[in-house]
Amino acid sequence: MADQIYRCSDDHLYSASLVRALTHSPLHLGPRTRLLRCPVDHHWRMATRVNPNDLSERQLTEARQHRL
Secondary structure (H helix, E strand, C coil): CCEEEEEECCCCEEEEEHHHHHHCCCEECCCCEEEEECCCCCCEEEEEEECHHHCCHHHHHHHHHCEC
16 A cells, blocks of 8 residues: 655655554544644644645655655
8 A cells, every 4th residue: 555645744754654643643633633642743733634746846855765
């Protein structure tokens, strides 16, 4: 399964497999939003799944450098 790109409420971008994001999230607020521990600063934040087509190459690279 392909990785999903997430943006936390502090505007960090990171990637995670959908299965990992679903199993590591204690709170789901719809199909695109959940509470996840941000791998950039290690804080629990609301995160929203992002369409990779809406991101620049630099943003995609940043998201792939940080994995949940």
